Amino acid sequence: MKVENFAERKIEIDGWPVNLTSYQIGETYHCKADNVSPGAGLARTTGATREEAENKAIARAKELLRRTKRREV
């Protein structure tokens, strides 16, 4: 199988920049959401379409990012 339709885009969730990477392998779209800095993965999802995979990843990333506390420095 070849990887097809690779795409990346940056969005913002609750003030945090998030990178969405999606691509197709066979019939399945895969999406990975990571925090841009440092780049650690927040969610890895699949779907029949890019939109479905991305929406699942965004929902999970939102859950996790809401738990991040900012402190005064």
Added chain:
Amino acid sequence: MADYAHPEALVSTDWVAQHSKDANVRVVEVDVDTNSYKEGHVPGAIAWAWNTQLSDTVRRDILNKHQFEKLMADSGVSNTTKVILYGDNNNWFAAWALWQMKMYGHNDVQIMNGGRKKWLSEGREVSIDVPAPVVATYHATGPDNSLRAFLDQVQSALQARSHLMVDVRSPQEFTGEILAPPGLPETCQRGGHIPHARNIPWGKACNEDGTFKSADELKSLYGGEGVDGTKPVIAYCRIGERSSHTWFVLKYLLGYDKVLNYDGSWTEWGNLVGVPVERGSVAAKA
């Protein structure tokens, strides 16, 4: 790659596409997200899980020599096998694996420049087949602890101001605004950084496609913060994988000899009683 001090430390995705199934080559995917491999990987590649196979699961430590030898043997890696490492997040844990392999004396190990991201973005072939390597014989040397910094060394270095401390985390982790990467569990009691550390986030060493920046760009990046190879360096992050990426850049791409990876990193320092911590100021200078 010719401008790097050790261009032989890297291979291209093209090279891997042509050689991944060669008899004396073992391609290994090492990811932050250990599920990445299952969705599709370089044909012929096996996977190592950083959190179970490249770490002692009881003590907080890297593999001991016996564990390392067993992993290599079970992976079909002999002392003369050419090992190609790649992974997600621009090779974070691929660099961690390379660091351990160098500690145990494996000479012929390289990183696929650009990692998993570049392979996928180029629309290359992937496989979901999991190879079953023939068990090999492996004898490790070391560990060579001159590549690693332990807590007591970091404390001594701080007191003597003998090393440059390079904190490769994000600016928000460095200043103490957040205690862990956004979205991940907090794993320390306090935020901030080791006093006098420079903040040079690991990702600044990479291009958008995941490959490493040129030697000139890297020299400028690190040299701008006083890291030019004249003074020994201790690199750290949160758990030691991002700093192994920077360790690789400084040691193999720029050829700086005295570079240590402090894998205890902030999950150790940030939880200690009575050690100094600085907060704020991304531009902390010595």
